[in-house]
Amino acid sequence: MASDEVKKELNQGSKETKQDQTKNTTDVDSNQQSNIKPELDSNPSSDSITAQDYISSQLELEREAKELMPYDPNQCTYSMGAIRQQIYACLTCLAKTGQTSGICYSCSIQCHSDHELVELFTKRNFTCDCGTTKMNHPCYLRSKIFDDIPSSSNSYNQNFKGHFCDCKQLYNPIEEKSNMLQCIFGETCQEDWFHDYCIMGLTHYEPPKQKDHGVNKLDQLGEPEIDAATQNIKNEEDKKEELMKNDQQEEENGEPVLDGFPNLDDFDCYICWKCINKFKDFFDKIKQNNDIVVTTVQRIPSENLQERNSIILQNQDGTFFKKRKIDYDYSIFLKTNYEENFKTLYNTTNDTTIKKILDEFQFLMNDDPIYEPPNDDEIDPEDDDNSSIYDLGAKAINSLPREQAIQGVQAFQDIKTKLKDFLAPFAQDGKIVGKDDVENFFKNIQK
Ligand SMILES: [Zn+2]
Ligand SMILES: [Zn+2]
Ligand SMILES: [Zn+2]
Ligand SMILES: [Zn+2]
Numbered sequence: 421m422a423s424d425e426v427k428k429e430l431n432q433g434s435k436e437t438k439q440d441q442t443k444n445t446t447d448v449d450s451n452q453q454s455n456i457k458p459e460l461d462s463n464p465s466s467d468s469i470t471a472q473d474y475i476s477s478q479l480e481l482e483r484e485a486k487e488l489m490p491y492d493p494n495q496c497t498y499s500m501g502a503i504r505q506q507i508y509a510c511l512t513c514l515a516k517t518g519q520t521s522g523i524c525y526s527c528s529i530q531c532h533s534d535h536e537l538v539e540l541f542t543k544r545n546f547t548c549d550c551g552t553t554k555m556n557h558p559c560y561l562r563s564k565i566f567d568d569i570p571s572s573s574n575s576y577n578q579n580f581k582g583h584f585c586d587c588k589q590l591y592n593p594i595e596e597k598s599n600m601l602q603c604i605f606g607e608t609c610q611e612d613w614f615h616d617y618c619i620m621g622l623t624h625y626e627p628p629k630q631k632d633h634g635v636n637k638l639d640q641l642g643e644p645e646i647d648a649a650t651q652n653i654k655n656e657e658d659k660k661e662e663l664m665k666n667d668q669q670e671e672e673n674g675e676p677v678l679d680g681f682p683n684l685d686d687f688d689c690y691i692c693w694k695c696i697n698k699f700k701d702f703f704d705k706i707k708q709n710n711d712i713v714v715t716t717v718q719r720i721p722s723e724n725l726q727e728r729n730s731i732i733l734q735n736q737d738g739t740f741f742k743k744r745k746i747d748y749d750y751s752i753f754l755k756t757n758y759e760e761n762f763k764t765l766y767n768t769t770n771d772t773t774i775k776k777i778l779d780e781f782q783f784l785m786n787d788d789p790i791y792e793p794p795n796d797d798e799i800d801p802e803d804d805d806n807s808s809i810y811d812l813g814a815k816a817i818n819s820l821p822r823e824q825a826i827q828g829v830q831a832f833q834d835i836k837t838k839l840k841d842f843l844a845p846f847a848q849d850g851k852i853v854g855k856d857d858v859e860n861f862f863k864n865i866q867k
């Protein structure tokens with residue numbers, strides 16, 4: 421399979437560099453990891469780097485990924501029953517059996533590694549299906565058993581067929597540009613993921629606007645001429661300073677978001693409008709509670725942001741036009757310590773609706789831990805035949821806060837795939853990769 425190919429290239433690459441240490445490999449590597457914003461230094465000795473150096477930097481990436489996700493993938497969670505855990509959907513097994521199923525972290529690595537998997541992140545109350553009659557696939561971690569009884573309490577939404585959000589799109593980490601959020605309530609959507617623009621009711625993806633966002637930084641920096649006038653050098657300095665300021669701002673403001681959408685750093689969890697509609701009495705009562713809710717976002721069907729904004733204005737003036745105000749569906753964004761504040765509310769309120777819902781959905785008030793497989797203390801990616809860069813990278817990303825996770829997966833796979841395609845011809849001919857090649861490569865991935 422493709423991942424084995426990559427692995428082979430990596431190992432060759434690493435042997436090569438051990439004998440022939442080349443400068444700046446690590447610089448290039450950290451640029452890849454900082455995702456899409458490389459700033460190559462202008463030191464002449466870094467003008468050319470062989471493809472092998474690049475490939476070996478991928479091995480480093482793999483090692484770091486494994487350090488971040490050091491789980492020992494040797495225990496299937498089937499016997500633990502329904503728990504909150506990382507789940508993967510296997511599309512290969514789905515095609516074979518026609519039945520949706522989900523497997524645990526370890527089984528994704530040990531039993532279905534050569535199958536097409538979709539990472540679903542966490543699901544509550546889920547029992548691994550590997551080795552049950554549902555999958556008809558032996559679980560190697562449970563003595564190749566294949567006819568165990570599947571859980572009767574597992575529920576499967578469209579995610580298990582690779583579809584996500586209200587728009588039912590297939591998730592493509594390379595193409596996906598929007599922010600996606602998982603609904604933590606899940607009573608209606610079963611913890612589905614939603615595009616930010618779909619949450620707002622927009623029909624299409626719109627890139628968020630931000631000053632200088634998307635501007636190619638390599639272009640801006642340029643290369644100072646050898647005989648450049650002082651003024652030119654000063655300009656370069658100014659530009660660099662400006663760029664650093666922009667970077668700082670970007671860090672302070674976090675990822676750019678759509679106009680009218682909360683900053684990703686400003687909330688902890690998301691609850692979708694579908695789940696809210698099912699328990700509208702309850703959510704209508706808590707949506708104004710500032711201790712629990714950061715903000716709500718209305719789902720206003722519209723072609724674009726401009727149309728959406730004008731609908732909002734019209735709706736505010738609704739009484740003026742003698743039209744009835746429309747109550748749009750809405751999503752809720754929860755504050756960081758919403759659990760504590762839900763608990764306080766529970767203990768102080770006499771409202772029976774609120775009490776009843778909080779009784780039923782205890783996870784709103786109490787910590788709802790995600791099962792983590794035991795740690796793997798001996799980490800040596802070169803000896804681990806089951807690891808592939810993508811698997812490990814994807815797993816490393818699981819430990820990120822959930823609203824960043826999907827973006828991380830996108831960026832990681834995006835770079836990995838493109839870098840591999842870019843390097844293949846160079847590696848084949850043992851050709852030197854020139855600085856121009858490198859700059860072009862990074863220019864392209866920034867698009
Ligand atoms: Zn399992
Ligand atoms: Zn499978
Ligand atoms: Zn298994
Ligand atoms: Zn969508």
Ligand SMILES: [Zn+2]
Binds near residue numbers: 603604607610692
């Ligand atoms: Zn939901």
